[in-house]
Amino acid sequence: MDEQEVEIAVVGAGITGMAMALALAKAGRNVTLLSAGPLPTRVPDQPLDGRTAALLQPAIELLTRLGVFDPTGLGAEPLYRLRIVNMADAAAPSITFDAAEIGLDAFGWNIPNASLATTLAAAVRRAPEITICADAALSSVVETRDRLILRAGQHRLAARLVIGADGRNSVVRETAAIPTTEKDRGQTAIVCRFAHARPHRNISTELHKRGGPFTMVPLPGRNSSLVWVDTDAKSAERLAMTDRAFLSAMAVHATPWLGEIGSVSARHAYPIRARLAKALTAPRRALIGEAAHVMSPLGAQGLNLSLRDVQTLANLLADHPGDPGDDTLLAAYASARNTDVKTRFWGVDTLNMLVKGSLPPFRQASSLALGLLDSLPPARRLLMQGLMQGA
Ligand SMILES: Cc1cc2nc3c(=O)[nH]c(=O)nc-3n(C[C@H](O)[C@H](O)[C@H](O)COP(=O)(O)OP(=O)(O)OC[C@H]3O[C@@H](n4cnc5c(N)ncnc54)[C@H](O)[C@@H]3O)c2cc1C
Secondary structure: OOOEEEEEEEEOOOHHHHHHHHHHHHOOOOEEEEOOOOOOOOOOOOOOOOOEEEEEHHHHHHHHHOOOOOHHHHOOEEEOEEEEEEOOOOOOOEEEEEHHHHOOOOOEEEEEHHHHHHHHHHHHHHOOOEEEEOOOOEEEEEEOOOOEEEEEOOEEEEEEEEEEOOOOOOHHHHHOOOOEEEEEEEEEEEEEEEEEOOOOOOEEEEEEEOOEEEEEEEEOOOEEEEEEEEEHHHHHHHHHOOHHHHHHHHHHHHHHHHOOEEEEOOOEEEEEEEEEEOOOEEOOEEEOHHHOEEOOOOOOOHHHHHHHHHHHHHHHHHOOOOOOOOHHHHHHHHHHHHHHHHHHHHHHHHHHHHHHOOOHHHHHHHHHHHHHHHHOHHHHHHHHHHHHHOO
16 A cells, blocks of 8 residues: 655544635645545435534634635524523523624524535535545554654555544544543433424523523524433433424423424434543644534534634644644644633533532522623623633
8 A cells, every 4th residue: 555645634524624624725735634434415304413503703704714604505593692591490590691792793603514514525625735535534543753654444644744633532632642531421412403483583592401401592594403401311211202292392491482393303312421632732643623622512612612723723834834743833732722622621511510400509509600690791791702712
């Protein structure tokens, strides 16, 4: 097998990996994208991924620069307001954040993952700077003095920098022996889409219930996506329900906000198992996206964080025409991303514990925090700005 010399190899053709390859192409760097299977293509009515992602303005700006943000084509819907309701407390304080409070039209957009992935794939295929290796699941990595030798399907590559975008069980991370921190809170998310009688008025509503949040996020028309996080046992029961029984169960929570519930799509299950890589880099390797951090969907932080990894690494590589696997560059990447990644990971896990409400002090703290935020507009604005900027 011939060994092919490449400058930068991006491993994993999920949303993060494809965005990374495109961002590097835009920065004028040649890149090889290793995809475990073929790149995703749109199959009508067969979503590859039942999820949608609420992406905040900085992520939308990146997608716009990459030339892939077409709201109509993507089936995206803007998010003007975010409402949080604490259902676990009898006093049940609720709080609504309005994008106008921080001078924005919208916090961001809700985008179906499947349409974002297929749109990115089409842009990747058009970019002359990107070489796609399909059916190329990475299986081994060998270090030499100034290269990493990768075996991936029929391919053997010698790369100066390897970017691990290969998801939660990252082979790039494992072959670099980077340990992880695991947080298993015993929860599973059920995801589906549903139609409703009343307009959603572009408000995303997160009901904080014992067991986990029940979140309704606007889609075009009178449609929303649902992310219903609960204990593994309760989610398993709901996954086993008939369509009719599931509709009745979810309508109990959704109808007060969105009116009568019409059709409900197929349900998809996502076990929530948070994982944090203890280092973002190793010699000639950088981790991005879920290869570096996997977290609960609470607060919709995961992909937003991943796209900030992409932007940071692309900026550094654009400013560094020399060896892309240079130690100084990798140290700069780790230092630029460390605080944002750790703050989000531990922040989301703590919030998840508050919402899940397994212990009374957590429930009380949650009510207190929401009440305080509601009565303190400067604190609310600070929180919203932090949410948007990755601070
Ligand atoms: C229920 C739910 C709701 C969510 N909602 C939001 C939200 O509203 N907002 C938000 O910002 N985030 C959200 N997230 C998080 C977001 O969906 C994920 O962070 C994102 O989809 C992960 O993308 P990724 O590309 O990093 O990883 P993945 O999608 O896992 O992609 C990894 C890719 O690597 C490939 N791969 C794996 N191993 C190899 C190998 N050895 N060689 C080559 N390729 C390999 C895989 O085939 C895959 O294509 C949510 C998550 C969940 C579970």
